[in-house]
Amino acid sequence: MLKLVKYLKPYALMILAAVMLLLIQANCDLALPDYMADIVNTGVMSGGIGFILKTGATMILITLIGTLASITVGFMASMTAAGVARDLRKDVFKRVAAFTNAEFDQFSTASLITRTTNDITQIQTVLAMMIRLIFYAPILGFGGIIKAINSSASMSWIIGIAVITLLGVIAILFSIVLPKFKLIQKLVDRLNLVTRENIDGMLVIRAFNTQQFELNRFDKANEDLTQTNLFVNRIMVLLMPVMMLVMNLVSVAIVWVGSKHVSSFQMNIGDMMAYMQYAMQIIMAFLMMSMMFILVPRAAVSADRVAEVIETMPSIVDDPNPDHFEADFTPEVVFKDVSFHYPGGQGDVLHQLNFTAKAGQTTAIIGSTGSGKSTLVNLIMRFYDVTDGGIYVGGKNIKNLKRHMLRDKIGYVPQKSILFSGTIESNLKYGDQTADIETVEQASRIAQATEFIETKEEKYASTIAQGGTNVSGGQKQRLSIARALVKNAPIYIFDDSFSALDVKTDQKLRTALKKETGDSTIILVAQRVSTIMYAEQILVLDNGRIVGKGTHESLLRTCEVYREIARSQLSEEELALE
Numbered sequence: 001m002l003k004l005v006k007y008l009k010p011y012a013l014m015i016l017a018a019v020m021l022l023l024i025q026a027n028c029d030l031a032l033p034d035y036m037a038d039i040v041n042t043g044v045m046s047g048g049i050g051f052i053l054k055t056g057a058t059m060i061l062i063t064l065i066g067t068l069a070s071i072t073v074g075f076m077a078s079m080t081a082a083g084v085a086r087d088l089r090k091d092v093f094k095r096v097a098a099f100t101n102a103e104f105d106q107f108s109t110a111s112l113i114t115r116t117t118n119d120i121t122q123i124q125t126v127l128a129m130m131i132r133l134i135f136y137a138p139i140l141g142f143g144g145i146i147k148a149i150n151s152s153a154s155m156s157w158i159i160g161i162a163v164i165t166l167l168g169v170i171a172i173l174f175s176i177v178l179p180k181f182k183l184i185q186k187l188v189d190r191l192n193l194v195t196r197e198n199i200d201g202m203l204v205i206r207a208f209n210t211q212q213f214e215l216n217r218f219d220k221a222n223e224d225l226t227q228t229n230l231f232v233n234r235i236m237v238l239l240m241p242v243m244m245l246v247m248n249l250v251s252v253a254i255v256w257v258g259s260k261h262v263s264s265f266q267m268n269i270g271d272m273m274a275y276m277q278y279a280m281q282i283i284m285a286f287l288m289m290s291m292m293f294i295l296v297p298r299a300a301v302s303a304d305r306v307a308e309v310i311e312t313m314p315s316i317v318d319d320p321n322p323d324h325f326e327a328d329f330t331p332e333v334v335f336k337d338v339s340f341h342y343p344g345g346q347g348d349v350l351h352q353l354n355f356t357a358k359a360g361q362t363t364a365i366i367g368s369t370g371s372g373k374s375t376l377v378n379l380i381m382r383f384y385d386v387t388d389g390g391i392y393v394g395g396k397n398i399k400n401l402k403r404h405m406l407r408d409k410i411g412y413v414p415q416k417s418i419l420f421s422g423t424i425e426s427n428l429k430y431g432d433q434t435a436d437i438e439t440v441e442q443a444s445r446i447a448q449a450t451e452f453i454e455t456k457e458e459k460y461a462s463t464i465a466q467g468g469t470n471v472s473g474g475q476k477q478r479l480s481i482a483r484a485l486v487k488n489a490p491i492y493i494f495d496d497s498f499s500a501l502d503v504k505t506d507q508k509l510r511t512a513l514k515k516e517t518g519d520s521t522i523i524l525v526a527q528r529v530s531t532i533m534y535a536e537q538i539l540v541l542d543n544g545r546i547v548g549k550g551t552h553e554s555l556l557r558t559c560e561v562y563r564e565i566a567r568s569q570l571s572e573e574e575l576a577l578e
């Protein structure tokens with residue numbers, strides 16, 4: 001919680017002004033019983049209506065000042081809390097945007113969403129309340145005690161017993177409720193996770209008829225959260241009747257003891273009434289303080305969860321003195337003894353890789369599922385850093401380059417095509433907002449996307465729904481390929497990006513690509529031999545090792561793994577032709 005105190009700094013002046021106003025409000029509240037005592041003791045007893053009216057008017061004025069102060073403080077507290085929440089959200093978002101895949105693996109997406117929304121809202125609510133109570137309650141409580149002792153020290157034991165009783169009750173409730181706060185946030189995470197999975201996987205759920213199973217799973221998460229919330233609220237609800245009971249008992253005790261003092265002329269009636277009000281103020285103050293002690297730990301749980309995100313440094317940070325690409329940069333990609341294991345993973349998934357992807361050539365990577373193809377290309381993007389060896393682009397070790405600078409040189413098409421809500425044009429211009437329509441059209445032509453874009457009524461202005469759900473898998477792939485081509489980058493990485501294309505389109509696309517990309521380095525991951533057989537260099541990956549390197553023809557002769565793959569996909573005639 002303390003880690004987030006720095007977020008209050010920009011609002012220090014506002015908080016100071018609020019504290020001043022709270023002092024005024026507390027003093028106004030503490031002054032009123034004195035005036036009331038005066039009205040009773042002096043005004044009522046002596047029948048001086050003028051005195052009563054004058055004192056009454058003063059009381060109204062004091063009340064107005066107190067109310068005004070209270071409203072202004074409320075306004076300032078809300079502004080400060082909303083501002084802190086906004087700053088926190090911004091910082092969490094900025095940090096999450098800087099996370100590498102390793103940190104995303106560490107926090108679940110659902111938890112990151114809860115932390116950015118629900119947890120920050122908790123902090124905001126409690127902060128607004130704290131600003132209003134943290135100074136007001138102690139001033140009111142201790143001011144009330146001093147005033148009460150001054151007015152009648154002999155009745156202090158009544159207030160003492162009341163405060164001790166209240167604190168005791170609050171301490172018991174507090175110890176029961178506190179452990180549940182952490183649990184509640186975890187249950188919110190769980191509910192988010194189940195909801196997300198259900199919405200994302202709705203088609204699979206329907207296809208497998210598992211609606212009831214998912215409903216039960218959701219119900220369980222929902223019910224767990226409801227029960228825990230109910231438990232906490234039931235306990236907290238006890239506080240009010242206990243407080244009312246204590247207050248009423250205190251009133252009775254004061255009247256009981258006070259009336260004896262009044263009848264023995266040790267105390268005025270007005271003083272007894274003022275004493276009663278002080279007692280109420282003291283009890284209220286202690287109650288407010290206790291509420292804070294209950295709410296603060298709840299916000300502290302949320303604050304810790306938010307701070308955890310903000311304080312998690314991305315595992316990949318740019319070199320403060322980065323290297324730069326030469327002006328006559330050759331877009332060659334070189335792997336030197338590269339090994340890699342996932343953070344927390346068991347053992348290397350890539351072993352001692354050595355190869356050069358030359359400029360103007362296509363380097364294709366083929367291998368069974370899980371052999372490490374995506375991992376290999378993700379290392380070039382620096383989504384993860386190599387654990388051993390080095391990757392060189394244009395002669396520079398990519399660890400010494402700024403990631404922004406490196407990625408600027410790469411047109412990347414991920415294995416899973418992701419489009420953003422907007423239009424076809426906004427998606428294609430995603431990597432280069434300044435691209436003109438000719439470039440966009442040219443890229444679409446190479447990616448074989450023109451055909452379906454042209455059939456659409458609004459062509460490039462056609463809407464793309466969230467997640468690209470209103471285009472087919474193959475169309476989505478073609479659009480992501482075109483998006484990468486619009487960047488006009490010296491290096492292209494296609495991670496299994498042709499898998500949803502039919503063989504004919506796949507071939508047309510590769511031919512156009514070869515013609516248009518000229519001197520660019522192309523790194524192409526594929527499952528289909530027909531997609532890669534014309535590549536200048538083919539790497540055969542098996543269990544994270546390069547077991548074959550060469551052209552299609554040479555590999556057919558020398559590499560058993562490649563021969564197996566080719567045999568399983570090509571006809572005898574096609575193989576014999578080679």
Ligand SMILES: Nc1ncnc2c1ncn2[C@@H]1O[C@H](COP(=O)(O)OP(=O)(O)OP(=O)(O)O)[C@@H](O)[C@H]1O
Nearest residue numbers: 105342345349367368369370371372373374375376
């Ligand atoms: N985030 C991760 N954390 C831990 N291990 C991972 C992670 N991602 C992948 N792996 C493991 O690394 C190995 C290589 O995975 P990778 O995705 O690179 O294979 P691939 O050859 O691209 O497979 P496919 O053809 O199915 O896409 C696999 O054994 C996989 O289980």
